[in-house]
Amino acid sequence: MRGGRYALMVTIVIVALGLLGMRIVDLHIIDRTFLQGQGDARTLRTESLGAHRGMIKDRNGEPLAISTPVVTLWAEPEELPADDIQRLMLARAIDMDLEDLNARIERYQDREFMYLRRQLTPEAAQRVLDLNLSGVHAENEYRRYYPSGEVTAQLLGVTNVDDRGQEGLELAYQRHLAGEPGKRRVLKDRRGRLVRDVKLLQDAKPGGDLTLSIDQRLQYMAYRELKSAVSEHDAKGGSLVMIDNRNGEVLAMANVPSFNPNDRAGMDPGGLRNQAIVDVFEPGSVMKPLAMSAALSTGEYEPDTVIDTSPGWMRIDGFTIHDFRNYGRLTLAEILEKSSNIGMSRIALELDDTTLWERYNALGLGQPPETGFPGEADGSVPPPVRWSRSQRAALSYGYGLSVSTLQLASAYTAIANDGRRLEPSLLKRNESPEGTQVFDPEISHELLRMLEESVQPGAGGHRAAVSGYRIAGKTGTSRKSSPGGYEKDAYRSLFAGIAPVSEPRIVTVVMIDHPRGDEYYGGAVAAPVFSRVTGSALRLLDVPPDQQSEAQER
Numbered sequence: 001m002r003g004g005r006y007a008l009m010v011t012i013v014i015v016a017l018g019l020l021g022m023r024i025v026d027l028h029i030i031d032r033t034f035l036q037g038q039g040d041a042r043t044l045r046t047e048s049l050g051a052h053r054g055m056i057k058d059r060n061g062e063p064l065a066i067s068t069p070v071v072t073l074w075a076e077p078e079e080l081p082a083d084d085i086q087r088l089m090l091a092r093a094i095d096m097d098l099e100d101l102n103a104r105i106e107r108y109q110d111r112e113f114m115y116l117r118r119q120l121t122p123e124a125a126q127r128v129l130d131l132n133l134s135g136v137h138a139e140n141e142y143r144r145y146y147p148s149g150e151v152t153a154q155l156l157g158v159t160n161v162d163d164r165g166q167e168g169l170e171l172a173y174q175r176h177l178a179g180e181p182g183k184r185r186v187l188k189d190r191r192g193r194l195v196r197d198v199k200l201l202q203d204a205k206p207g208g209d210l211t212l213s214i215d216q217r218l219q220y221m222a223y224r225e226l227k228s229a230v231s232e233h234d235a236k237g238g239s240l241v242m243i244d245n246r247n248g249e250v251l252a253m254a255n256v257p258s259f260n261p262n263d264r265a266g267m268d269p270g271g272l273r274n275q276a277i278v279d280v281f282e283p284g285s286v287m288k289p290l291a292m293s294a295a296l297s298t299g300e301y302e303p304d305t306v307i308d309t310s311p312g313w314m315r316i317d318g319f320t321i322h323d324f325r326n327y328g329r330l331t332l333a334e335i336l337e338k339s340s341n342i343g344m345s346r347i348a349l350e351l352d353d354t355t356l357w358e359r360y361n362a363l364g365l366g367q368p369p370e371t372g373f374p375g376e377a378d379g380s381v382p383p384p385v386r387w388s389r390s391q392r393a394a395l396s397y398g399y400g401l402s403v404s405t406l407q408l409a410s411a412y413t414a415i416a417n418d419g420r421r422l423e424p425s426l427l428k429r430n431e432s433p434e435g436t437q438v439f440d441p442e443i444s445h446e447l448l449r450m451l452e453e454s455v456q457p458g459a460g461g462h463r464a465a466v467s468g469y470r471i472a473g474k475t476g477t478s479r480k481s482s483p484g485g486y487e488k489d490a491y492r493s494l495f496a497g498i499a500p501v502s503e504p505r506i507v508t509v510v511m512i513d514h515p516r517g518d519e520y521y522g523g524a525v526a527a528p529v530f531s532r533v534t535g536s537a538l539r540l541l542d543v544p545p546d547q548q549s550e551a552q553e554r
Contacts, residue, residue: 332347
């Protein structure tokens with residue numbers, strides 16, 4: 001009996017060991033691949049490695065947009081602790097009300113993923129992770145930071161929370177700036193905490209840098225003066241563009257109102273618009289020198305050609321055109337100096353049907369500037385087949401067409417650059433473009449001499465003068481239009497200028513939208529901004545004064 005029990009126990013042990021051995025063989029040999037895969041699925045993870053977005057720099061290498069490391073916290077709702085105390089600790093750590101946190105967890109209860117907080121500083125995120133709460137995970141990301149803030153906001157644009165360009169140059173050069181994310185395999189515990197790195201699968205590739213034509217020093221100065229003028233005259237806004245006359249590079253592009261791209265809470269949507277490129281307007285009298293270039297190109301007019309502007313008004317097609325007063329007989333130079341609408345109208349009506357349109361077209365008006373900026377405006381110049389006599393006259397003094405501040409500045413480079421217009425660029429160029437020869441160099445020299453007289457003491461643009469430098473320019477004051485016609489007491493004040501005259505270096509256009517103070521004429525509102533901005537720019541660029549030497553020559 002005792003021997004039978006012993007044999008039974010031995011048999012049971014042998015069978016158990018056999019079964020155990022079979023199970024070991026099954027686990028380690030037969031099902032090894034399957035079980036390893038299941039284990040890896042629970043502990044091995046493939047994580048994305050964030051790619052560093054490229055930097056945007058000014059022409060001198062100063063950073064305008066950089067990416068800083070941040071941490072995004074996310075959670076698996078089912079894995080989060082149900083304990084009220086732990087929930088309260090988590091809510092306080094991520095700066096959220098406990099009720100809001102519980103509501104969010106409830107809303108995402110059937111999902112495997114939900115955000116807790118996006119783009120925290122690494123220090124703030126670590127304080128949350130130090131709580132060692134189950135279900136809480138971290139992901140390293142980057143956040144865009146703009147050192148110049150509102151000064152370059154509309155030009156640079158912004159990125160969204162996923163670091164993708166949404167506006168401005170950030171959007172235009174998204175593919176160039178965005179990096180290529182990498183991948184790595186990691187080992188994590190059941191709470192999702194990193195145990196160790198296993199393998200780098202793909203290295204992250206940083207985005208490319210972008211070097212702009214903008215000079216940050218000039219940009220700050222231009223924005224400061226523009227903002228001050230808008231405030232002083234209680235204006236709706238304004239824009240300013242400064243172009244390097246040697247190569248067409250945009251040295252400054254300022255807009256008011258603006259916004260702080262680093263803090264978008266309560267942001268005014270109107271501040272998002274880069275008015276200098278995307279908004280158009282009727283430019284008024286700043287178009288007169290460009291129309292005058294067409295007249296001079298016919299060979300039928302000279303700067304001293306006399307035009308009778310009496311009696312100071314004229315009626316065409318039922319519309320009345322008038323000057324500030326009856327100027328009588330004026331030379332072409334005096335027409336620009338007095339800004340005579342009658343003088344320009346009489347000239348325009350003597351030109352061939354297509355002469356003015358061809359000149360405006362050659363100056364880039366009615367066409368996109370092709371800077372690559374999203375939403376850049378074409379403006380409009382109506383085709384000559386539709387022109388009435390009153391339209392032809394109006395086009396000569398800046399009505400009936402629309403331009404952007406950038407287009408106007410680009411057109412003026414033809415006057416400053418021996419008749420050769422330079423296409424504008426927002427990026428730093430390695431070499432100067434050939435440009436487009438619009439009219440003879442002699443005509444540009446004549447226009448410069450005529451426009452220099454327009455800023456002399458006693459002339460309408462005298463407040464644009466810069467001490468030590470010869471300046472050429474033209475004022476403009478245009479009435480604002482609305483669907484019902486031209487608005488009463490609503491104007492745009494403009495000044496377009498070139499400096500220095502002896503060897504033009506910069507072209508600057510200032511536009512102040514709807515000044516509501518006591519002054520609204522371009523010579524009183526926009527010209528002083530040109531003076532301050534241009535004077536500072538010439539000194540910063542080390543351009544030698546030329547006024548004294550010219551006086552000695554005379």
